[in-house]
Amino acid sequence: MRIAVITPVAGRHSHLLLQQDGLAAGTRVPDHYVLVTMDDPRAAPLVASRTPAAETVPVPVQDGCLPLAAARNAGARHALEAGADLLVFLDVDCVPGKNTIARYAGNAVDGTLLCGTVAYLPPPPPEGYRLAALPRLAKPHEGRPDPAEGQILRGGDHRLFWSLSFALTAVTWHRIGGFCEEYRGYGGEDTDFARQAADLGVELRWLGGAPVHHQYHHVSRPPVEHLDDILRNGAVFKRRWSKWPMEGWLRDFAEMGLVQYDSRTDMWHKGPPIDS
Structure with missing residues (x-):
């Protein structure tokens, strides 16, 4: 199985570098690491000489709104044209656990969406996060299922899907048809994607042992x-x-x-x- 990790990028370069370190340290390194740069020409040179090697797909920003749906679709097209069988989507803030990519690959079947857990990290110390320390810093988000190591929760509620970290086969991606590109900027595109998947009978499964650690950044509540x-x-x-x-x-x-x-x-x- 050829695996592609797809990450939209618009700044947050320190987060990007730690994500790349997390992928390099994993038990299964992706065959393709696709960075979709949204008016961010600095991202590609930063990761060019590091592991895993990054493949850059530029997508323009229009009217000041990040085209997240279009960016994920562009990354998927690039990965599929390169021969990927499994698409793993990670937000740039998310650092995968040691076995996360391997767990996604080992449990991917056509007709399912796989979601791992997401733990929101506290602000980093002055010297920055240490990769090995991340699992001790935060528990998985309490608003989502938290399956045990090796456990799979089947028949998940599609309303709880989020695009921070998920995986699906190429066959399933084609079945859903990708993200609706009418959405621009913050919010809605992942809810729409999950609704489309549910209507098509694509099952949502929560996967234990496939965590990502979400690096801290300021957010407003409400946004x-x-x-x-x-x-x-x-x-x-x-x-x-x-x-x-x-x-x-x-x-x-x-x-x-x-x-x-x-x-x-x-x-x-x-x-x-x-x-x-």
């Missing part, structure tokens, strides 16, 4: 800097699936007076409440 993206992408999802995603964030924004819900049209809009 007010992504308000416009969430409204735009949420409307795309609503049109495609007749339901709003990210409703928790939308309710938080409403409490802050940043958005309002129009029950007459079942639409969220920017601005103060509409007079009834």
Whole structure:
């Protein structure tokens, strides 16, 4: 089985280098390490002389919105054209565990999405993270299943899918059809991908022994800097699936007076409440 790891990149270069170190230290090193650089020409030279060797696919940014769906699709196309049988998607912040890639490869079957656990790391010490210390620094995210080493939880809830770390065979990728590229910027594209997979009968499985460690970076709760993206992408999802995603964030924004819900049209809009 030829394995490709696909990582979209737009900055966070120290995170990228530690991810590459994690891949190099694994019991199964990928055959292809595909970096999809989103207006980030500095990324490729940083990793060029390191292991595993990186293959760079540039994707332009339009209107200031990171094209995450298009980037993942471009990375998958490159990997498949190079002969990959298994696609492993990792966000740039995610450092795989020693056996993560091997576990994905050993349990990949057509018709399934595999998701490993994700542990969110605390801020790094002044000298930075040490690869060997990562498993001791954080537990898997409590909002997702946490199967034991060697365990597989079948029949997972597709609403809990996230694109930080997942794997699927080339056959399954073609069956789902990739990510919808109408989504630009933050949010919605992974929820859409999982919904498409569920409608096509692709099973979600949670895989024990396949952790990634998510390196710390500042986030806002709620993510007010992504308000416009969430409204735009949420409307795309609503049109495609007749339901709003990210409703928790939308309710938080409403409490802050940043958005309002129009029950007459079942639409969220920017601005103060509409007079009834």
